[in-house]
Amino acid sequence: MNKKLVYYGDIVIVRYLDYCLGGMMMNNVTEKIKVEFEIKGFGEETTQDYDGSYKGIEVVRTKDLPKDTTLEEIETIVNHLFEEIELIYGKQPEHLLAKVVIRATKKDTQITYLG
Numbered sequence: 001m002n003k004k005l006v007y008y009g010d011i012v013i014v015r016y017l018d019y020c021l022g023g024m025m026m027n028n029v030t031e032k033i034k035v036e037f038e039i040k041g042f043g044e045e046t047t048q049d050y051d052g053s054y055k056g057i058e059v060v061r062t063k064d065l066p067k068d069t070t071l072e073e074i075e076t077i078v079n080h081l082f083e084e085i086e087l088i089y090g091k092q093p094e095h096l097l098a099k100v101v102i103r104a105t106k107k108d109t110q111i112t113y114l115g
Contacts (some may be wrong), residue, residue, distance in 0.1 A: 032064040033113040036101040037077060041085040043094025057088050065111075074100055 042056035065073075068081055078098045086092060103114040 020050065033067055033069075033102055035063050035065050035069075035074070036099075036103075037061045037081055038099040038101070039078070039081040039085050040097045041082075041089045041093035055089070055093075057085055058080070058094070059085055061086075102112050 017021065037060070039059045039061075040056065041058075042054060042103050045053050045055045047053035050061065078100065081098070082096055091111065105114060
């Protein structure tokens with residue numbers, strides 16, 4: 001039984017009830033959400049015959065993750081992607097940016113994750 005309380009809107013109430021009932025409500029929940037990771041590294045570089053030059057690398061990945069994934073687990077994935085950008089870039093870029101996207105829609109009180 002997962003005893004972590006993760007806030008996803010109204011779902012936190014269900015997780016709390018599940019915790020109180022000893023896991024009877026959500027034992028077989030394997031719902032996944034599609035998470036998109038966009039990582040960019042860019043900065044100025046010196047190039048012969050040019051007054052100004054910039055280099056940029058972008059990596060986009062998607063991953064199906066359990067709904068109870070923690071922010072710490074997301075940060076670990078982002079850190080691995082930062083390391084990938086640094087390897088491709090060849091040195092430490094001036095700027096490293098991450099964007100994490102979870103797409104969802106709401107009908108009445110039901111949240112549906114897209115992807």
